[in-house]
Amino acid sequence: MSEDYQGPERVFSGVQPSGELHLGNYLGALKKFARLQHEKECVFCIVDLHAITVPQDPKRLAEQTRHIAAAYLASGVDPSKALIYNQSDVRAHTELAWYFNCVARTGWLNRMTQFKDKAGKNAEKASVGLYTYPVLQAADILAFKATQVPVGEDQKQHLELSRDIAGKFNRDFNAPGFFPLPEPLIDGPGAKVMSLRDGTKKMSKSDPADASRINLTDDADKIAKKIRKAKTDSGLVPETPDELDGRPDIANLVGIYSALADMSEADVLEQHAGSQFGPFKNALADVAVAAMEPITELMTRYLSAPDEIDRILAEAGDKAAAIADPIVAEVRKIIGFRGA
Ligand code: TYM
Numbered sequence: 001m002s003e004d005y006q007g008p009e010r011v012f013s014g015v016q017p018s019g020e021l022h023l024g025n026y027l028g029a030l031k032k033f034a035r036l037q038h039e040k041e042c043v044f045c046i047v048d049l050h051a052i053t054v055p056q057d058p059k060r061l062a063e064q065t066r067h068i069a070a071a072y073l074a075s076g077v078d079p080s081k082a083l084i085y086n087q088s089d090v091r092a093h094t095e096l097a098w099y100f101n102c103v104a105r106t107g108w109l110n111r112m113t114q115f116k117d118k119a120g121k122n123a124e125k126a127s128v129g130l131y132t133y134p135v136l137q138a139a140d141i142l143a144f145k146a147t148q149v150p151v152g153e154d155q156k157q158h159l160e161l162s163r164d165i166a167g168k169f170n171r172d173f174n175a176p177g178f179f180p181l182p183e184p185l186i187d188g189p190g191a192k193v194m195s196l197r198d199g200t201k202k203m204s205k206s207d208p209a210d211a212s213r214i215n216l217t218d219d220a221d222k223i224a225k226k227i228r229k230a231k232t233d234s235g236l237v238p239e240t241p242d243e244l245d246g247r248p249d250i251a252n253l254v255g256i257y258s259a260l261a262d263m264s265e266a267d268v269l270e271q272h273a274g275s276q277f278g279p280f281k282n283a284l285a286d287v288a289v290a291a292m293e294p295i296t297e298l299m300t301r302y303l304s305a306p307d308e309i310d311r312i313l314a315e316a317g318d319k320a321a322a323i324a325d326p327i328v329a330e331v332r333k334i335i336g337f338r339g340a
Contacts, residue, residue, distance in 0.1 A: 004177025012146030017064040019205035027190025028152025034076035042082035074298035089317035092324035096139035138162035190259035199248030
């Protein structure tokens with residue numbers, strides 16, 4: 001956090017309503033959200049403005065947004081403790097994003113690896129929105145003067161950019177400590193869940209192989225099958241975490257076990273050291289099904305009551321706007337607009 005920032009602590013994070021959520025999203029983000037709501041003021045967003053940086057089907061966007069809301073709720077985020085709202089309901093995001101577009105430097109955005117990955121060889125055909133996506137992300141966080149941001153490791157560079165934007169705004173407008181420098185909360189074994197088919201690649205919704213990930217909608221049978229088919233090597237389960245070096249597929253499975261069972265990697269290994277991977281994967285499948293099955297069931301139940309989801313989102317949207325609007329109004333004054 002900025003040395004100069006004197007305001008209260010606040011946690012903010014967001015998830016995109018595009019494609020299926022998977023175990024990486026759950027362990028890297030949702031599970032942490034459910035824990036943090038007991039410790040700090042939390043604001044959680046479904047970032048549909050980010051989703052439209054690539055084409056979305058207008059007939060399905062609202063449904064996908066409700067799907068993410070159901071995932072938040074099923075993961076244990078309690079709307080009476082934390083705000084769960086929809087980004088496009090709160091105008092402060094788009095307004096602040098424009099101001100930040102004028103603070104961020106093109107050189108900073110040119111270094112963003114996620115844009116390069118997503119745009120691929122055809123960067124010239126990518127939307128301008130995809131390019132400035134991390135600026136909108138900074139606006140999300142700073143419209144709430146959030147001090148902490150729980151995310152998976154893949155968001156680290158975007159968080160650094162948010163800090164750079166906050167710092168430059170404070171300096172450029174001679175407003176020391178106006179924005180905090182938000183800290184990423186990237187810890188624990190769930191911060192980087194890798195593909196079940198290739199332990200060197202991130203588990204991702206865009207991987208064409210469904211067997212590479214566990215989706216939040218997979219039933220017990222599917223979860224167990226995918227884990228039993230997960231890639232391993234010809235060795236045995238090692239004794240200590242140090243021996244996971246250079247064995248990415250095994251390190252991934254041990255990390256998933258540890259995150260799902262809330263055990264240290266050392267304890268997981270102590271329980272299974274010397275075992276073959278068949279029995280280890282059976283034990284992991286049991287742990288995964290026990291952790292994920294209730295979430296899948298709850299998600300289905302929440303999704304059967306879309307009106308209730310809409311009510312939760314609308315109420316939280318009003319509360320979120322009541323926090324963000326005055327902050328953006330202050331930004332207008334700081335910039336010096338006539339009407340501010
Ligand atoms: P998104 O929707 O791609 O992912 C949501 C969250 O899941 C985490 N995650 C993972 N964690 C561990 N292992 C994985 N394999 C894995 N894959 C995804 C992501 O790190 C993220 O925390 N840009 C963000 C959304 C966003 C946001 C924000 C986040 C928009 N505004 C403001 C924080 C604060 C994104 O695309 O996440």
